[in-house]
């Protein structure tokens with residue numbers, strides 16, 4: 001294993017990999033896994049079979065904090081296709097537009113990359129039962145990987161979570177508990193239960209980041225180690241965007257790419273805490289009001305990786321903005337015309353790319369990768385309402 005230690009993303013406090021903390025015990029901020037990057041570079045340099053291998057999460061095992069690969073809990077996650085959307089390119093006026101279709105993962109969402117690593121780590125820590133708070137997709141994903149590993153899974157979801165996602169988690173054998181009105185309330189309950197009842201806590205923590213960063217690795221790999229100008233990522237907790245940026249910087253650091261893309265993050269209207277902080281240069285303030293949204297998977301009032309999103313967007317000279325429910329619905333219908341059925345939150349990335357092109361932030365000649373995070377069948381009720389409205 002090339003992983004070396006955990007470091008707090010805010011105060012820099014260091015922890016050993018074996019310590020089992022979920023966040024910094026000094027300042028409460030998310031932690032980050034650090035590696036012996038020179039050793040990884042030595043391993044990969046001139047390793048032709050590795051370069052030829054088809055992309056999937058565990059191809060990048062040297063960038064993952066797992067001590068025994070034979071015990072990796074996998075359902076063949078990752079390796080999702082990167083589609084070139086020529087009709088959309090013409091419509092929007094972008095020279096190259098690619099869609100990374102994460103709905104092709106085993107449970108229909110990008111979360112499976114992180115769940116594979118998190119549940120593998122849960123076994124390393126000898127966990128017997130795991131708990132997770134979720135708006136639905138993570139619940140289904142952790143339930144599937146927990147089932148594969150033979151662990152007991154409890155998921156805590158807020159009221160109003162789409163039925164399809166709960167049915168999916170229950171089919172994987174999870175115990176589903178509805179708690180609170182928002183994701184943030186469900187999260188506080190899951191963290192309390194982990195502490196008091198001895199559950200292994202899964203969710204948007206450092207080991208999930210490691211699995212999620214493979215989205216970034218795969219995009220580069222699938223573009224034959226060429227770097228797009230922009231990658232557009234929907235923001236819920238912000239962990240996926242943070243993770244993709246981390247992965248890209250790791251490829252850059254060991255010399256696999258010689259430049260970095262710009263990262264654009266998108267929040268849905270009403271849940272715009274990070275965008276507001278970005279535009280006003282003020283600290284991130286938690287959203288207090290619950291507003292109706294078609295993008296329930298990213299309706300997060302207090303994004304745990306908000307600070308890390310700001311950092312990534314600043315470092316990459318990127319961009320942040322919101323899109324409306326109407327813009328998102330329209331983008332979802334456009335993706336449908338490309339043969340891709342994505343869940344509403346996934347369509348926000350296309351909606352933002354369109355907006356950025358209209359405003360001249362994305363240039364006509366630039367190449368753009370948009371992340372579609374989950375399958376449309378995850379939330380057919382919302383699309384059904386869009387079609388009849």
Ligand SMILES: [Zn+2]
Nearest residue numbers: 008011024027
């Ligand atoms: Zn700290």
